[in-house]
Amino acid sequence: MTEHPGPEPSPTGAPTAELRAARDFLLATRSDRTRAVAEFSWPRPVDFNWALDWFDVVAAEHPHRPALVITDGRTRLVRSYGDLSRRSDQVAAWLRANGLRRGDRVLVMLGNQVELWEVLLAAMKVGAVVVPASTLLRPADLQDRIDRGRVAFVVARSVDTADFRAVTGTFVRIAVGDPEPGWIEYADSTSMPTRFVPDGPTPAAAPLLEYFTSGTTARPKLVQHSHVSYPIGHLTTMYWIGLQPGDVHLNISSPGWAKHAWSNVFAPWLAGATVLVHSYERFDAAALLRTMDTEGVTTFCAPPTVWRMLLQSDLSVLRTPPRELVAAGEPLNPEVVARTQQAWGRTVRDGFGQTEMTLAVGNSPGQPVRAGSMGRPMPGYRIGLLDVKTGEPAAEGELAVDLRGADGPPVPLMTGYAGDADRTAEATAAGWYRTGDVATVDDDGYLTYVGRADDVFKASDYRISPFELESVLLRSPAVAEAAVVPSPHPTRLAVPKAFVVLADGYRPDAAVAQAIFAHSQRELAPYQRIRRLEFADLPKTISGKIRRVELRERESARSTDDLATGGPGEYRAEDFSGD
Known part of the structure; x- marks a missing residue:
């Protein structure tokens, strides 16, 4: 494993060092799951701000390393760790000058554009709560999010501001792009100093993200995460993907959903890797493969839907397939694994997580993959199967996360469903977080997905x-x-x-x-x-x-x-x- 120099001084140096030790342990045990599961323990800082205490520290160590590359095959935008550290300081100072305060909710409705990452880091530095939103949302969806999310600020593309005309509420409106009447221009942020000084420590348990779930069966829930549950919790996602410092990671995901934060923010930047964004208006498998070839992608994650679309094209055009291939978002069909193995000589590894947590079950690098199985529990997670009706342990049952450890629930678990104490209590009753997904387990601990309980x-x-x-x-x-x-x-x-x-x-x-x-x-x-x-x-x-x-x-x-x-x-x- 590559040795890294010590971190630059930070407002809370001890949490940074503790996170680095945990991260480096998982990097060192990436092919030794037995040791990783037995010896890993979660960092549990009292105060922690990932943008200040991790990203800025990495940026000070590796200021010129690419942190973000966005390309559509014709144009290419690159931002280094140092670039984003300085720019997010500037945006944080500008947002605070416009009235953003610690604990304020900021609805962010941007595409895969550099401003998305600038705003996320900046809001984190201020201590605000980010409410990610898809650019596909319609006015009724936005009104629901504004109301239930108690939103105080909105940052949206200028082309989407018309969707807010019928949305009621008192909130500051910031437009990214062309000037819009009644909206503050994001471009004005470039006039601010590039140094941001936080107004104090950030409590680790304070809310950072509030995600509206995608609502496959019911009205979207509002999932709340803290300054540690996703920022530190995605150590398991990093481990499952097999990310290493200097990797070029490509993840196919739309902004506004949890998987975008998983693999386009926290997991790769925990590893010190580069986030590569393939920008497109309409999915084109051949164009995606060309981007992977040109950019030298080393790790690749896509939902099964995208994998199935890729299999409709000629995979052989990619001369050097990525070292690591993973799929998440929905269960991975064995046919995808078999055909990719045939074309690239690489195994697509499945994994399981939810908006409510990080990657909890997966096939990690170097481990035997069993056809149809989504893998075994990740380091730091205790997983059980419970009978859907009785709640008793079962060989086939609802997949559940054990919350009863001596040190408390796993760090990556949500703090709860915001504004819905009853639903939170129901989901976490009797010392288990119940996922609503049914699985089976074999004698070696491999879990196989059966389906949603409903x-x-x-x-x-x-x-x-x-x-x-x-x-x-x-x-x-x-x-x-x-x-x-x-x-x-x-x-x-x-x-x-x-x-x-x-x-x-x-x-x-x-x-x-x-x-x-x-x-x-x-x-x-x-x-x-x-x-x-x-x-x-x-x-x-x-x-x-x-x-x-x-x-x-x-x-x-x-x-x-x-x-x-x-x-x-x-x-x-x-x-x-x-x-």
Whole structure:
């Protein structure tokens, strides 16, 4: 492991040194999971500000190392650690001059642009609370966030300011880009001094981030994180990815969602790596591969949806594949792993986390990967499976995080659901944080995802995991994406129905439907087989997760006659097989 010089003096030198020791231990044990799990312990500072006590220290040590590169294949913007340290000082001083105070909520609605990282670091230095927001949000979503988030400042792109015209509330409006009436110009911040002096220490337990979850099943929750839970907690994400100092890390994620902070801020900058952003308006797999080639990407993370799109292209054009490949956001289908291994000779490693925490379960570098498994618990996490109904330990059950350690809950866990004490208490009852995701565990501790607790269903009294069936469907060359939900049935209670997005070159007709049914019949047990099929775009959250709840509700709302005869565009297995 490369030795690093000692840190520059900081407002709280001891927490910086403690974090460095924990970080360096995980770097040293990246291929020795047994030792990492046995010996790792979380830094638990009383006062801590990651932007001041970590990022600025790294910047003082490596001022010229690239921290951020943004490219669209034609233009290229580079900011070093030193650049961002100085610029975020300047923006912090400017925000404070405009009235931002410690504890104020700042809704940040920016794209993958340098100002996003400047504002995040600056708000952190001030001690404000950042409420990340996607640029895809509509006025009703923004009003909900302004109200429930108690937002005092908004920083948004000039092109998006029109979305706030119907939003009520008293908050300071800052526009990034062209001047907008009634909005303060972000460009004015360049006139401030480049030295920021904090008004005092930042309590480690103070709120830093408040994320509205993507809402796959219900109204978005407001997840609150502290100045340590994500900034220090993403040591596990760094460990899982396999990041090292000097790496070039590319993560495909949209601003406004937790995964963007995971892999475009905290994990790579904890490692002293470079964040590479591939900027695009419309996803183009070939363009992404060219960027990876040109920029020398060493570590790459993408959601399974992007991996499936990449597999539609020619992976061989990438001459030097990244050293580390990981996937997160949704469960990783085994077919993606197999085909990437064939093309690149590299294994895509799955991992599991939530907005409420960091990477908790994963296949870390150098460890045996078992097909279909999302891995084992990360260092610093104690994981159990609990029966969904009784809460007792089970070989198949709800994945839960043990909160009962002698030193308290794991550092990465949220501080709670802001403004909802009842929901927080329910999620953390009896000393466990219950994730709502069901998994199985084998004798060696490998966990395999089954599905969301509210996605799993019964058919003919057999328990059906949609994820398992979807993974099989993806092995059909005709299927690009699939979502499986229960379709009501008069005698079987329900039968599995697949909503399918076809791969390029396939037409949504009876012949293709018959081929997919035949594939299902060959690959699945009789009780698991797809009985209904519909070609359709899949409803998704704006963070890209499939909303199976919407498809389930659509099926449940169908009339009895429609279910008996089949609706428009629906194909049935018995129409082809006499089943």
